Amino acid sequence: xxxxxxxxxxxxxxxxxxVITGGTGSSAKTFDLVTLIATRSxxxxxxxxxxxxxxTMCHYPLSVAEVSxxxxxxxxxxxxxxxxxxxxxxxxxxxxxPVAAFPDRDxxxxxxxxxxxx
Amino acid sequence: xxxxxxxxxxxxxxxxxxxLPHGARGVKIVIVxxxxxxxxxxxGAVSEIPPLxxxxxxxxxxxxxxxxxxxxGKNTTTVAMDFGRISINQELILYLFGTPGQERFWFLxxxxxxxxxxxxxxxxxxxxxxxxxxxxxxxxxxxxxxVAVNTFPEAPQYPVDELRTALALSxxxxxxxxxxxxxxxxxxxxLSLMVYLCTLAAQETV
Numbered sequence: 001x002x003x004x005x006x007x008x009x010x011x012x013x014x015x016x017x018x019v020i021t022g023g024t025g026s027s028a029k030t031f032d033l034v035t036l037i038a039t040r041s042x043x044x045x046x047x048x049x050x051x052x053x054x055x056t057m058c059h060y061p062l063s064v065a066e067v068s069x070x071x072x073x074x075x076x077x078x079x080x081x082x083x084x085x086x087x088x089x090x091x092x093x094x095x096x097x098p099v100a101a102f103p104d105r106d107x108x109x110x111x112x113x114x115x116x117x118x
Numbered sequence: 119x120x121x122x123x124x125x126x127x128x129x130x131x132x133x134x135x136x137x138l139p140h141g142a143r144g145v146k147i148v149i150v151x152x153x154x155x156x157x158x159x160x161x162g163a164v165s166e167i168p169p170l171x172x173x174x175x176x177x178x179x180x181x182x183x184x185x186x187x188x189x190x191g192k193n194t195t196t197v198a199m200d201f202g203r204i205s206i207n208q209e210l211i212l213y214l215f216g217t218p219g220q221e222r223f224w225f226l227x228x229x230x231x232x233x234x235x236x237x238x239x240x241x242x243x244x245x246x247x248x249x250x251x252x253x254x255x256x257x258x259x260x261x262x263x264x265v266a267v268n269t270f271p272e273a274p275q276y277p278v279d280e281l282r283t284a285l286a287l288s289x290x291x292x293x294x295x296x297x298x299x300x301x302x303x304x305x306x307x308x309l310s311l312m313v314y315l316c317t318l319a320a321q322e323t324v
Contacts, residue, residue, distance in 0.1 A: 057130030
């Protein structure tokens with residue numbers, strides 16, 4: 001697809017990003033970096049390789065940030081790929097814990113408890 | 119990132135880095151500071167996985183600032199952000215993001231501070247001036263934060279009070295020293311943020 005040592009979004013690459021995203025320039029859904037993605041169906045052969053890779057790696061849930069890191073693709077490109085997968089029911093997007101201006105006491109205490117075990 | 123390693127067929131976490139619980143949700147804390155201040159070191163010190171990198175490209179918005187006449191035709195800049203993960207319990211996964219101090223990068227990841235529990239401003243006493251803008255911006259955005267002074271062995275040591283004055287930091291904002299290489303020290307910096315958030319939440323309910 002691209003030469004071994006250049007990232008697909010480097011200037012002058014043979015595969016423009018709009019090819020990877022299937023020509024969709026904007027993501028309809030809002031994904032946070034820590035939205036968790038969980039696979040809901042097996043990859044099908046007609047899928048783009050990037051989308052099939054997401055379904056394989058999110059057998060156990062992963063954050064959008066992790067998917068971006070493992071695919072070596074920019075966050076914004078990954079969110080477009082994920083939008084299509086969510087629309088087609090191939091993955092579930094699990095929204096982050098909502099954090100209000102003053103977060104919930106139980107949430108804070110759970111995090112404190114978890115950190116103390118480090 | 120080495121693209122040669124990212125064969126799509128095998129892309130994904132190592133077996134040991136898989137996240138087991140289904141039904142968990144994510145939450146995030148942002149570690150913000152200047153270049154070389156130790157953000158990635160801090161992420162790595164407490165993360166249960168080796169730090170990963172997510173990248174974003176900056177095009178139009180940064181062109182005016184970053185345009186380099188020497189690199190003709192190159193109108194994008196890649197901005198990288200390292201992050202790690204701590205499984206808090208079966209329901210909660212905490213992600214830590216090391217974010218560049220420059221505000222113009224913050225919009226790249228869809229509101230990195232939106233929905234964040236809070237932030238740790240990591241300070242190098244040799245380059246304290248990079249923190250002024252960061253602190254102002256966090257205050258403007260009403261992101262709760264604590265200041266952690268990374269104690270580089272070769273950096274001058276100042277009393278915390280002196281640094282607080284130099285940073286024009288309110289008395290109410292906690293300030294701690296930490297060694298970004300040390301797990302316990304970084305955990306304590308995170309805990310100081312969490313305890314501060316509890317204090318803020320308690321004030322709000324009074």
